[in-house]
Amino acid sequence: MPRAETASPAAALTARGLTKHYGERAAVRDVGFAVAPGELVAVIGPNGAGKTTLLSVLGGILAPDAGSVELPPGGVGWVPQQPAVYGKLSVEENLRLFARLEKVPDVDAVVARMLDQADLADRAGDELGTLSGGNRQRVNIAVGLLADPAVLLLDEPSSSLDPRQRERLWEFIGALTGRGTSVLYSTHNVVEAERSADRVLVLADGELIFTGTPRSLEAEVGASDLDFEAAFVRFLHEQGH
Amino acid sequence: MRWLLLKDLQILRRSPLLVGLLIVYPVVISLLIGFALSRGPDKPKVALLNLVPAESNSFELGNQRIDASRYAERLFDSVDPVRVTTRAQALEAVKSGEALAALIIPADITEKLSTGLESAEVEVIYNNEDPVKGRLVDQIINSRLADANAALADKFREIAVQDIGLLLDGGEFNLFGRELNILGLKKTKTILDATLASLPPNASQRAPLRRVADFAGLAVANLNLATDVVGTVSQPVRVKRTAIQGKRTPLSAYAVAISVTVSLMFLTVLLASGMLALEREENAFARLVRGLVSRGALLGEKIGLAAGCAFAVSLAMLCGLGLFVDLDWGRFPLWVAALAAGAIAFAAMGVAIGALAREVRAASLLAFLLSLPIAFLAIVPNGSVSDGLYDVIRVISALFPFKPTLQAMDQALNDTGRGFGAPLGHLLALAVAFGALARLALRRFG
Numbered sequence: 196m197p198r199a200e201t202a203s204p205a206a207a208l209t210a211r212g213l214t215k216h217y218g219e220r221a222a223v224r225d226v227g228f229a230v231a232p233g234e235l236v237a238v239i240g241p242n243g244a245g246k247t248t249l250l251s252v253l254g255g256i257l258a259p260d261a262g263s264v265e266l267p268p269g270g271v272g273w274v275p276q277q278p279a280v281y282g283k284l285s286v287e288e289n290l291r292l293f294a295r296l297e298k299v300p301d302v303d304a305v306v307a308r309m310l311d312q313a314d315l316a317d318r319a320g321d322e323l324g325t326l327s328g329g330n331r332q333r334v335n336i337a338v339g340l341l342a343d344p345a346v347l348l349l350d351e352p353s354s355s356l357d358p359r360q361r362e363r364l365w366e367f368i369g370a371l372t373g374r375g376t377s378v379l380y381s382t383h384n385v386v387e388a389e390r391s392a393d394r395v396l397v398l399a400d401g402e403l404i405f406t407g408t409p410r411s412l413e414a415e416v417g418a419s420d421l422d423f424e425a426a427f428v429r430f431l432h433e434q435g436h
Numbered sequence: 437m438r439w440l441l442l443k444d445l446q447i448l449r450r451s452p453l454l455v456g457l458l459i460v461y462p463v464v465i466s467l468l469i470g471f472a473l474s475r476g477p478d479k480p481k482v483a484l485l486n487l488v489p490a491e492s493n494s495f496e497l498g499n500q501r502i503d504a505s506r507y508a509e510r511l512f513d514s515v516d517p518v519r520v521t522t523r524a525q526a527l528e529a530v531k532s533g534e535a536l537a538a539l540i541i542p543a544d545i546t547e548k549l550s551t552g553l554e555s556a557e558v559e560v561i562y563n564n565e566d567p568v569k570g571r572l573v574d575q576i577i578n579s580r581l582a583d584a585n586a587a588l589a590d591k592f593r594e595i596a597v598q599d600i601g602l603l604l605d606g607g608e609f610n611l612f613g614r615e616l617n618i619l620g621l622k623k624t625k626t627i628l629d630a631t632l633a634s635l636p637p638n639a640s641q642r643a644p645l646r647r648v649a650d651f652a653g654l655a656v657a658n659l660n661l662a663t664d665v666v667g668t669v670s671q672p673v674r675v676k677r678t679a680i681q682g683k684r685t686p687l688s689a690y691a692v693a694i695s696v697t698v699s700l701m702f703l704t705v706l707l708a709s710g711m712l713a714l715e716r717e718e719n720a721f722a723r724l725v726r727g728l729v730s731r732g733a734l735l736g737e738k739i740g741l742a743a744g745c746a747f748a749v750s751l752a753m754l755c756g757l758g759l760f761v762d763l764d765w766g767r768f769p770l771w772v773a774a775l776a777a778g779a780i781a782f783a784a785m786g787v788a789i790g791a792l793a794r795e796v797r798a799a800s801l802l803a804f805l806l807s808l809p810i811a812f813l814a815i816v817p818n819g820s821v822s823d824g825l826y827d828v829i830r831v832i833s834a835l836f837p838f839k840p841t842l843q844a845m846d847q848a849l850n851d852t853g854r855g856f857g858a859p860l861g862h863l864l865a866l867a868v869a870f871g872a873l874a875r876l877a878l879r880r881f882g
Contacts, residue, residue: 256722273726277719278719279719280718281443281720284447288443288446292443293723296724296728322450338723
C-alpha cells in the first residue's frame with residue numbers, strides 16, 4: 196500500500212510535499228495526496244497529528260513552508276470546526292452576506308438553493324444564535340458551498356453534534372458528493388470515518404502514514420477479528436505512534 | 437467592504453442594550469467630568485461660634501465706626517455656616533461629621549481690632565481624618581480669612597488716609613463726643629510764614645519760628661506722599677493677569693471640549709476594538725481573510741464604522757451642549773474637522789487594541805484600562821507636578837490621541853490661537869501608527 200499518492204490527472208485537488216512548521220516543530224511534513232471528483236475523504240489521526248493544520252493549508256488559511264496545492268477551477272470551500280457565521284444575523288442574512296462577499300453572480304438564487312440544500316428554508320429568518328448546534332453547522336457548511344466549489348474542506352464537522360444531528364449532517368454531505376463535489380474532512384472519530392468515507396488519510400506527528408479505504412487499513416494490520424477503531428490503534432502502534 | 441459595514445450596522449441595530457450603553461456611558465462620564473471642571477465644589481458645612489457680644493460688633497477707629505460683623509460675613513462666602521452657641525457644640529459638630537470644620541470668633545476680637553495693639557485671632561477646628569477634606573477646608577478658610585483681612589486693611593487704609601488729610605488740611609474731628617477743630621499743617625505753615633514776614637529782620641523769634649515753619653513745610657510735602665504709601669502697605673502685592681499662548685478659554689467651553697473628547701474616545705475605542713475582536717470571536721475572521729476581504733480592508737471597515745458612529749454621536753452631543761453653553765457656531769466646520777480627525781485616530785487605536793486583545797471582553801477591558809489614565813494624564817496642567825514627571829506625562833500623552841484631540845477641539849471651539857495644523861497632523865500620524873500596529877497584530881489574529 197503506497198504511503199502517499201501521486202497526483203492523478205483527473206484529481207479535483209492535488210497536494211505535493213506540503214510542510215508547515217510552528218517554530219521548530221513540524222506540524223505537517225512532506226504530505227502529498229490527491230482527491231478525486233465526488234470523493235469523500237477523511238483525514239484521521241491522534242490529537243496533534245496535524246489534521247487542522249493540513250486542512251488550513253489546503254484551504255489557504257495558512258501558507259505552507261514548502262510544497263504546493265493544485266486547486267480545481269471552482270476553488271475550494273473551507274468550513275472551520277467552529278461555525279464561522281454571525282450569531283446576530285439570520286440564516287438568510289448570513290448566506291446573503293457571504294454570497295455577496297464571494298461575489299456570486301445571482302445572490303438570490305444561490306441563497307435560495309443553499310437554504311433548500313441545507314433544509315433550512317423554514318428557519319431562514321431565524322437568528323443564528325437561536326439555532327441548535329447542528330443547524331448552525333449546516334449553515335456553516337452552506338456558507339462554504341456558496342461559491343459552488345469543486346472541493347469542500349471540513350474541519351471536524353461533527354465534533355459538537357449529537358448522534359441525530361450527525362446523521363443529518365452526513366446525509367447532507369452525502370448529497371453533496373452525489374452531485375460531484377469532493378469532500379475532504381478531518382475527524383478524530385474513526386468509526387464515523389469508517390462508515391462515511393470512501394478513503395482515509397492517516398496523519399501522525401505531521402506525517403501521512405496511510406492512505407486508502409478503511410478496509411485496506413484493516414488489511415494492513417492483518418486483523419480481521421478487530422473492528423476498525425482497534426485496527427487503527429494497532430496500526431498506529433505498529434508505525435511507532 | 438460596504439457589505440461588511442452593513443453587516444456590522446445590522447449587528448449593532450440588534451444589540452440595543454450594547455449600543456445604549458456605548459452611547460450613554462461615555463456621555464454620562466464626559467458630562468460628569470465637564471460639570472466637575474466647570475463648576476466649583478459645593479460649599480462645605482462649617483460650624484460657626486461667634487462669641488462677640490452683639491453690642492461689641494462695632495467699634496470706633498479713627499473717626500469712624502466699623503461694623504465687624506460685615507467683615508465676618510466674608511468668612512462665610514464659600515461655606516455653609518452651621519450656627520452653634522458653645523465651643524463644645526462646635527467640637528461635636530466637627531466630630532460627628534455634621535460640619536467639616538468649626539470657626540470660633542473670640543469675644544475680644546473687636547477690642548483687639550480697635551486698639552491695634554495685638555493681632556486679632558480666630559480659631560479653626562477641623563477633622564483631619566480625611567486629608568482631602570481637611571486640605572479643602574484649610575484652603576477655603578485661609579482664602580476667606582485673607583479676603584476678610586484685605587477688606588479690613590482697606591478700611592484701615594481709608595481711615596488712615598482720612599486722618600492724614602485732616603492732619604494736612606485741618607477740619608472737624610470728633611473725640612469722645614467732643615467736636616474739635618483741627619488747624620492742619622498747611623494752614624499752620626501759612627500762618628507761620630505770614631508771622632515770619634511780619635517780624636523785623638533781627639527779631640529773636642525769627643530763628644525758632646523759621647525752624648517750625650520749615651518742619652511744617654517738610655511734613656506737608658511728605659504727608660502728601662503718605663496717602664500712596666498707605667495704599668501700597670495695605671495691598672503690597674497686586675495681581676496683574678496676563679494669559680500667554682493665546683486667548684483665555686472660558687472654563688465652561690473648555691469643559692465642553694473635554695466632555696466631547698472623552699465621549700468620542702470611549703465610544704470610538706470601545707466600538708472599534710469590540711467589533712474587530714467580534715470577528716474573531718465569531719470565528720469569521722479566518723473565513724473573511726481567505727480571499728473575501730483583505731486584512732487592510734477589514735481594518736479600514738472597522739475604523740470607518742467606529743469613527744463614523746462616534747463622530748455622529750459626538751457631533752450631536754456637541755450641538756446639544758451648544759444650546760446651553762455659549763459656543764461660537766461660526767466655527768462649526770472646525771468642530772467637524774477636529775471631531776473627524778480625533779475619531780479616526782481613536783478608531784485606529786481601537787482596532788490596534790482589538791487586534792492585540794483578540795476577544796471582545798479582553799478588548800473592552802484593555803480599552804478601558806488604557807483610555808482612563810490617558811484622559812487623566814492629558815489634563816494634568818503644566819506646573820502641577822515636577823518637571824521630570826511632567827515630561828514623562830507629556831511623552832505618554834503624545835503617544836495617544838486624547839491630548840491632540842483635546843487640543844484640536846479646544847482650538848475648534850475656543851480659538852486658542854495655537855493653530856489647528858499641529859494637532860491634526862499629530863492625529864494623522866497616530867492614526868497611521870496605530871493602524872500599522874493593528875495590521876501587525878492581525879498576523880496572529882486568526
